[in-house]
Amino acid sequence: MSSIPLYILNHLPWLWFGLFIFFIVIEALTLALTTIWFACGAFALIFISLLPIPLSWQVLLFLLISCSLLFYTRPVALHHFNLKRPALNSDALIGKKVVVTESITSLKKGAIKVNGIVWTATSVDGSEIAVGTECTVTDIQGVTAIVKKA
Numbered sequence: 001m002s003s004i005p006l007y008i009l010n011h012l013p014w015l016w017f018g019l020f021i022f023f024i025v026i027e028a029l030t031l032a033l034t035t036i037w038f039a040c041g042a043f044a045l046i047f048i049s050l051l052p053i054p055l056s057w058q059v060l061l062f063l064l065i066s067c068s069l070l071f072y073t074r075p076v077a078l079h080h081f082n083l084k085r086p087a088l089n090s091d092a093l094i095g096k097k098v099v100v101t102e103s104i105t106s107l108k109k110g111a112i113k114v115n116g117i118v119w120t121a122t123s124v125d126g127s128e129i130a131v132g133t134e135c136t137v138t139d140i141q142g143v144t145a146i147v148k149k150a
Contacts, residue, residue, distance in 0.1 A: 009055060012049040012055065012058065013046050013047075013049045013050060015049075016042045016043075016045040016046045016049055016058075016062075017042075017046050019038075019039075019042040019045075020039050020042035020043050020046065023035045023036070023038045023039035023042060024036075024039045027039060033074055033077055033078060033081070034070070034074070037066050037067075037069035037070040037073070037074060038062075038066045038070075040065070040066070040069055041062045041063075041065040041066030041069065042062065042066075044061075044062075044065050045058055045061065045062050045065075048061060090140040091140070093114055093119075093137045093140060093145060094137050094138065094139065094140065095136065095137065095138075096114060096136070096137050097134055097135070097136055097150060098112040098113065098114050098121075098134070098135055098136070098137060098145075098147065099112065099113065099132060099133070099134055099135070100112055100121065100129050100130065100131055100132065100133045100135060100147075101113045101118065101131065102131065103128070103129065103130055103131050104121055104122060104123050104128060104129040104147070105128045106123075106126045106127070106128065109121060109122045109144060110122070110129065112135065112137075112145055112147060114137070114145070119143070119144070119145045120143060120144045120145070121135075121144065121145045121146070121147050122144055122145075122146060122147070123146075123147060123148065123149075124138050124139075124146050124147065124148040125148070127149075129147070129149060133149060134149075134150045135147035135148060135149055135150055136148055136150050
């Protein structure tokens, strides 16, 4: 047997430690909460590999631990870490109260002014909305705000 595989077999905790570091680095670069579970599996195998267990069983335990963590705890972690991101750009307009600055009819788009910016607007149900009417933005389609009377 070659000296490198023999060396690895005689130093299995270091193999698992190397894989642990590898998976941590990948997780730090991607932040996808995927490889962290494989890092946990590799970390557990650092200690399990100190027992006289064949490499094939260690690989099986690694896959079992890592996949179990991935499938059972990742959804919980994603839910826990799913921080509400602030609405950006046009998404921030949805739900805002606005005032119509140019009348909206069923045949012609009107205008609203939001945060000092004039947006093209149309009504959600095709109804007419007069100038000065207070409305709520319900959706954004392209560059047109869809509004309904408040």
